[in-house]
Structure formats: C-alpha cells, structure tokens
Amino acid sequence: MPETNKLPDLAPPLREDTSLAVARNVLNYLLTSDLRRGDRLPSERELAQAAGVARSVMREALKALGFLGLIEVRPGDGTYLASTESAILPEVVEWSLLLGEKPTQDVIEMRTYMEVAVARTSAARRDDLQLERMRTHLEGMRSSIGDRSAFRDADVAFHLAMAEASGNILFRRILDSMQALLMVWSKKTLENSDDLSSYYEEHLAVFEAVEAQDADAAATAMSHHMARALARIQAVIDGESSSSI
Structure with a gap:
C-alpha cells in the first residue's frame, strides 16, 4: 500500500x-x-x-x-x-450511514408519505408538457421490461418527473435524495423479480389518475404501489439476513 x-x-x-x-x-x-x-x-x-x-x-x-x-x-x-460511482449525494451521506434494516424501512415510510403527496399534488397541478414527460418515462418502463437496468432508470425518471409536475421544488430534491438512499435495495429488488410487468402496471395506474387529474385516485394508486415496494424490499432484506446467519 x-x-x-x-x-x-x-x-x-x-x-x-x-x-x-x-x-x-x-x-x-x-x-x-x-x-x-x-x-x-x-x-x-x-x-x-x-x-x-x-x-x-x-x-x-x-x-x-x-x-x-x-x-x-x-x-x-x-x-x-466500488468500481462505479455512488449516487449518494454529499448532503445525505449522514443519513445514509444510518441505513440498515429498520432505518431503511423508516426511509421507505417517509418516502411513501412524500410520494402520495406528490401524486395527489401533481394530479391537481400538472400541465400537458409535464404529463408527456411522465408518459415518455412510463413508455420507457414498458419497453424495457426485459432490461432491468434500463427499467430502473425509467422508473426513477418517472417518479422525478411527477415530482416536478407537482410544482414544489422541495418534493423533487427530497425524493432525489431518497432515491439515492434506497438505490442498493431497489436494484436488488429488481434483480430478484422474475416479472417486471406488475411494476409497470402499478405505475400505469398512477399515471392514468394523474392524467385524469383525479387527485384522490392518484394518491390511492401511489399508496398501493409504495406498499408493494416496501413488501418487495423487506423480502430482499429478510433473504439477506437469513443467508448471513
């Protein structure tokens, strides 16, 4: 050395x-x-x-x-x-070091509240251009169901585009940080999923509600999606915990 x-x-x-x-x-x-x-x-x-x-x-x-x-x-x-650059931003490293099983669940819980608020707000405030950006990323998810890396990129882009459509700059910044915090686990959940079509369908339900400007339906669809996301990540955490015993 x-x-x-x-x-x-x-x-x-x-x-x-x-x-x-x-x-x-x-x-x-x-x-x-x-x-x-x-x-x-x-x-x-x-x-x-x-x-x-x-x-x-x-x-x-x-x-x-x-x-x-x-x-x-x-x-x-x-x-x-790591041979690839981490997506962790300097301002969230302090949070990041707290991550483990329970703190990861806490981050997901906080993100759930944020995402539901974003979905509800974007349904009420989005304009046509912002909706088209969301549609583009949703189509990117659909067309890359067989490519986990491309699918995840489109997934992240969809959520951030929706945050921008909310008109609240803090939603975008905070969700960007949370995406970074959960990067490792989100990658692992996709790697352990045999079929990504259910992920796409969940996002489609959110998009259709935002498109219809139905704030309640958008919030409900996002709440369902985030509950499924938590279950998937928990399954990965449980699997890693049992394999390390």
Whole structure:
C-alpha cells in the first residue's frame, strides 16, 4: 500500500454511536486517500486496529458503507472501493450511514408519505408538457421490461418527473435524495423479480389518475404501489439476513 494511503486515526469520538462514527471516519478516509475505484481496501483487521475498535464494530461500519454501494465485499478476496460511482449525494451521506434494516424501512415510510403527496399534488397541478414527460418515462418502463437496468432508470425518471409536475421544488430534491438512499435495495429488488410487468402496471395506474387529474385516485394508486415496494424490499432484506446467519 502506498505511503500516501497510510491509515489515519479512525477512532470514533466519545459519546457517539461507535459503528456510525467509525463508518463516517472510514468514509472520510476513502474520500481523501489515493484509492481509486476498484482498488482494494486495507483488511478488516487493519481498519479495526486503526480505529481502535473490535473487528465486529468495523464489520458493521463496512456493512453500512456497503448498503450505500460505496464499497464491495468480495468473500474470500477482500473489500474494494466500488468500481462505479455512488449516487449518494454529499448532503445525505449522514443519513445514509444510518441505513440498515429498520432505518431503511423508516426511509421507505417517509418516502411513501412524500410520494402520495406528490401524486395527489401533481394530479391537481400538472400541465400537458409535464404529463408527456411522465408518459415518455412510463413508455420507457414498458419497453424495457426485459432490461432491468434500463427499467430502473425509467422508473426513477418517472417518479422525478411527477415530482416536478407537482410544482414544489422541495418534493423533487427530497425524493432525489431518497432515491439515492434506497438505490442498493431497489436494484436488488429488481434483480430478484422474475416479472417486471406488475411494476409497470402499478405505475400505469398512477399515471392514468394523474392524467385524469383525479387527485384522490392518484394518491390511492401511489399508496398501493409504495406498499408493494416496501413488501418487495423487506423480502430482499429478510433473504439477506437469513443467508448471513
């Protein structure tokens, strides 16, 4: 390891959640070191020694960073800086480090409230141009049902276009951050889905309500979609938890 990548003091400050503090310090190390995408990190043991914490604490810290897609753990090989750029925005990294099973559910719950409000508001305020943008992204979902990556891109674009149609700039900014926070889990749910047509149908129901400018129907359709989304993510979380026992 080059001298420029010598491990700094990763010890957490007093009176702070240990794994969260260590995760923040490791993140700072990753951002300031000479490591590049795809480079191997120091071993878990070396990182734990630098932080002055048990390996179990460091493992939890690395797990939090893994949830964000910032690092990749390769069993039997080591931990690597993610080869692709994370979508996590700097201003939400503090939230991101809290992610685990329960906090992820909390983010989804908050996003559900936001999405329902967005659907209701966009149905009342959208103009024809904004509706056409939503239609374009919905068609992108339909035409890419066999391509999970393209489907997810169109899915995200649909939700953000609807947020713009609400006329409230904060809806767009907050939902953009929440999309980033849930990026890893949303990818995994798509990877574990045999048929994406049900995802499309849920979005179609939302779109048709917005098109009809029926605010109540739009809110109901979005509430149904988000309930299904939570169930899908929970199934993935449960599957990963059981496989790690």
